[in-house]
Amino acid sequence: MSRSLFNRTFCTFPWNPRTHIFQCNKRIQELLKFGQLDHARKVFDSMPQRDSVTWNSMISGYSKSNRIKDAEVLFNVCQDKNVTTWTAMLSGYAKNGRIWEAIRLFEAMPERNIVSYNAMISGYWGIGDFVNARRLFDVMSEKNVSTWNSMITGYCRCGRVYEAHALFDEMPERNSVSWVVMISGYVEIGQFEEAWALFLEIHRWREVKLDQAVIVVALSTATGLDDVELVKSLMALVMKIGYDKDVVVGTATLNGLTRNGSLDSAIKFFEGMQERNDYAYTTMITAFSECGRLEDAIALYRQVPDVTVDIRTAMMSSYAQNGMLNEARILFDEIRNPNVVTWNAMLTGYAQNGMVEEAKNLFARMPVRNIVSWGAMISGLVQSGQNREALEVLVQLHRSGTSPSCSSFTSALLACSNCGDYEVGRQIHSLVFKLGYQYNTYIGNGLISMYAKSKNMEVSSLAFSSMSERDIVSWNSLIIGFSENDMLDCALKTFLKMPKHNTVSWNSMLAAYVQAGEGEFACQLFLDMLGQDVKPSELTFPYLLSVSGSLCAVKLGKQIHALIFKLGWASHLFVGNGLINMYFKFGSKDGFLAFESMEERDLVTWNTVLTGCGQNGFVEDAIQIFQKMEGEGFVPDQVSFLGLLCACGRAGLVAEGLAYFSSMIQYYLIAPTIYHYTALVDLLGRAGRLSEAESIIEKMPLEPDAVILEVLLAACRIHNNIKLGQKIAGRLLQIGGKVSTACTSSCVG
Template identity: 30%
Template sequence: MCSILRNHSPLPTLPFIPRFKDQQSFSLILQQNPHLHLHHLKQIQAQLFHKSLHQDNILITKLISICALSGATDYATRLFESVFHPDLILCNSMLKAYTQNGLFELALHFYLRMLERGFYPDHYTLPYVLKACAGLSNVGFGEQVHGSLVKNGGVCDDVFVVNSLVDMYFKCLQSDAAMRVFQMIAEPNSTSWNIVVAGLLGSGDLESAKNLFDEMPERDVVSWNTLISALAKVGELGKARALFDEMPERNLVTWNALIAGFSQNGQCDEALSVFSQMLKSGVEPDNVTILTVVSAVGGAHSPDTDAVDRILSFARSSNSISVSTAVLNLYAKFGKIDDARKIFDEIPEKDLVTWNAMIGGYSQNQRPVEAIELFCQMQAENRSRVKPDGVTMVSLTVSCSQMGALGLGEWVHAYIEKNGIELDVFLSTALIDMYAKCGDLNCSCHLFWGLPKRDLACWNAMIKGLAIHGQGNEALEIFSLMERDAVAPNDITFVGLLSACSHGGLAAEGLELFDSMQSRYSIIPRIEHYGCVVDLLGRAGRLAEAYEFVKSMPVEPDVIVWGALLGACRSHQNVELAEEAARQLVELEPKHDGNYVLLSNVYASAGKWGDVAKVRAHMKAHDVRKKPGCSAVELGGVVHEFIAGDRSHLRSAEIYAAWDRLVERLKLIGYEPDTGALLRNLEEEDKEAALYRHSEKLALSFMLISSKDGSPIRIVKNLRICSDCHRAMELVSQLEEREIIVRDRNRFHHFNGGHCSCGGYW
């Protein structure tokens, strides 16, 4: 699928570590380079060997500390094992390396080896051991450490060690034991109190934590932050804010805790207000702040523009991938996808989350071609370094759905299977939806029935897929099976069901379902459901009922509702009601071309050419331009797009000639161009020529001369198919003995043997 070739920049050359002469110069190098790559560490070790310093415990201890910071614990282990006579300090540095990197089991095994080799733990050793016990919830091992402390005495009196013991018990959910140890401390320090407050909060005992907080002889900023953070997390935002206002001293953690509390509890505007206060107080945000605030902006009702600009300013200066990705997501959410791309391009080393955010942003903003192109770029640039996952595939699958590109969708499905990407319920649902929207309903059904487990989203996708293909009865059967499986429907289910009834001519069934939404399922109808009912009645020709339904709605009709009514008026040539619907639509969407075009077509069908001219004059005066018809077909993995009257295609001469020849054959079996909706001042020959330039006819002609005889032809159109093209497709399917599948703005039309699956409900 991907054939993008790009020039690759050479990898930057890693600088060599300067040579050192002695311990002092070695220490200076490490101080100046706290974060070293494995490449650098090996250079240093080579120099140690060269100078016969590889058995120097002080130097190896410092080197292992650097390894811990860099996450190179395997290399640190090899360094330690190479030392013939390690001391306790070196052992402690190795123990710290394991615990710092979350390797708690290795830490405990290492501690046991220390004991076997005769090392006696000191007050630096035991906190690391107890941290490992807490990380593994291994209270048994922790109790053994506690027992040895009591038995041997001495170190047990060290408050630093006992604090670690209290923390271990709390994290192993042994609150009573933790409190007993705490009460035995002769002179607890502020850290002791803070650990107990945090432990009580972690165990859910908020009341005891607050009481202990009140009893504390001294409270430092950590004490206040701990309680504020806990109160915010459980939704006690009023109390958290009161404590915040009472604090004698605040730091960045304090502000972050309160901002995060408001954001996580859905009070995003308040979170942004606190952020503005923070900036005014002169506190500079860090990456944690920016991530939280970016999330709050996404959920805010009316984000402060100045605050947002300052967030973005801080974010731009951050070198954090997570911050840049969060800002990228924010831009994409607000439809500023080009700004999102600028952020994306500025990130020097992109991880999978970043690639997924940008690909997903294109997909969410209806720019599927860019999404697929970016995936190709990811593949070309990263090879095996960044591998796509299920999130990537969902975005690609959705992009294929938007394009109606079945071949690309099949390629994505094959890629998923070939690369062993987990076909979870989210990805399965996306594939079901993709196959349905790309015209292969059989494959969609096959996937659906092959799922071992189906959630509500799967059922909804299948119902919606059947709906857009006009299979109303089948959609109702799926709904019955869904209820039999005890899966409760939601509002999305009923949008699909009502749409299925509308496109399938099942007016009575649709109205019954609408009534049952509240009476049986306690689902309050949304504007989309009312729009579906108007569409249902309108397609059935019950225009008076549809208009009365609109007037009786408990919510204000929107463009969906009035648009459904206007579309029905166009189909059934009700001029008076069309004028009312169009008037309402123009008030709501004065720049939307489709409303004027529909009204113009109603007038034209009724022969009211003066009114047609007025509509077109109004459009011209208000600079409302008709969106050109665009149809797309896929051939050999390449998507070909055609605009109405398009002659830009390389084979346009062949396409037009082929259509002219086809028209002559169609006329022999009864085709008469429907020129009634075209302007009156055109000659009949010009009217026919205008009809022949419709984008779906050009796409059809291209596929007839380019694709294999007898293969299905799939066309995706951005607008509603016109009556003349609909009739032409029926006759071509009969004449050429080929299935033609057209997805227009409303639904699928399957033309076969001279008939269409829509049955007139389109």
């Protein structure tokens, strides 16, 4: 549009009613095309006469720009309404989620056309009301390709992709949009094989032209399949049909190469791009960062000829991803008018690095929030263990009038599971259903886990059964739920019904059988896993090592250790802890070798060694390990001291044991449990200091259980103290049936 046309506000054409109206309508439409609503309104107000086109143009312009009240005012005073006028107003209501106004208007329309039906269908889909959308679709006497596309788009957005596909197969006519929507629907739920099969149909039957949108969604599919060779094959096709210079296709290709780990190919492709847009630069900066090549990301950032907000935001996210929050914040502060994406990047950076207070402060200062902002804040709070606050933020989001996203609901359901507030979880489930998200796979998985945590496997199973689309996480969540609720048979039946297993599935079943004491079956399950060419993960081996230790199967344990070494998991923290535990259960000092070979240690590592020393009477080693633990900055806990006390008891080091017990209370401010008192009584009893042991039981602030009395009784037998033995036996008979399986019984031997 020329500057002179933009600056002109009033009509100045020679007077002729029809010509005048025609020229003014033309100007109004041009102004609306460039978003100049207020200028268009001035032209509208200056017109002495208007026709239906004039009214319809302005009402439609206001509706498309979300200025519904302005559209309503014109609609109400318009005396020359036709079907286009009604449809323009209807579309405005539907687009802005004002479904009840749209319904009332639709029912009042004196005449309807395909466009009005399509607008109403889109309105229903906007609020997730698939029932009324389908009802309206079914009663339409005439449908066009846009009608069908609206329906399959709605089904895909609600996660009901198989229903969308059934409708897609019935379409009498399809266009490029139909195929792109259908393929994208499968991509969104991670069903990349089905998405690729659809693309092959296009390519094979040539039903529609391979345009930019089709190629881009095909590249997204290949990216999801994690097949870099497929991406490269598409690159050849792109060149063949003449899209190799298209910057959008080029950027999608670049994204496919980077996401599939072919960074060198991506660099070469990027360097050969004749035109680069912001997304091309952000893709490469992000790829460098995710591959740990932050210096390369910085170097590329400095080479960008025109650093836009989007590119600066990508660099800021890269800094945050690598824990360099100060550098990220400097970039953020340099942006004069950061957009909501930039604010979200900084917010996510704080949340992902555990800086929740900083995230809260930033969130409070945000001038504009979108659904991503709320989701990042809720997720950050859940990750930091502030589950109640996360649920409060969800309530604020709902009260703001904005519908929570699927990720917000998923995080909120996890918060309910973490804090045990299952009543709030049920309320969230109701809201999910009301908003039409109940068919979303991620939310469905969250519901399965949440109800399983609440020990309501009936509802958890119902949530699973009601899902229109299930992924492998859905099956695994149900298996874990059955396992954690001691429903081993149901877990096995579910496992056998699974269309496909992954490592998590096998690990879940291994864990279930190990916890149920079915060690031999767990071993057989592991052999079946290997027989199906499923590679074990670092979480597989702790279960197997636990079984080997419990069964005292030394040969099996060493075979598993050899496999661990072969697969490169020997230095992993969880695996190392499992090896230590297994060897000490064998009574072998190889546990110390496993400990020394670990590159990383946590408190569990140190406690596992101390417990092993206690079980086997390696008292000198226990003392050395404890001193080394303190020297490396680890603070001992109740388990640490229990291992020490047991070791001292086995070796008869009474003075040392009493000193450690006193240190635990006075220096570390750790309150002794019944297990610690039992270990102390065992220590004194073994040394023949029976009166002191009895005094410990009488003075301790806890009620004695059967185990501690049995420990003292055994000491009385050893030292032939019949009188005290009879007294303790009497007390033991009084609490008969309360025999504990406390781990401290291993100190008695």
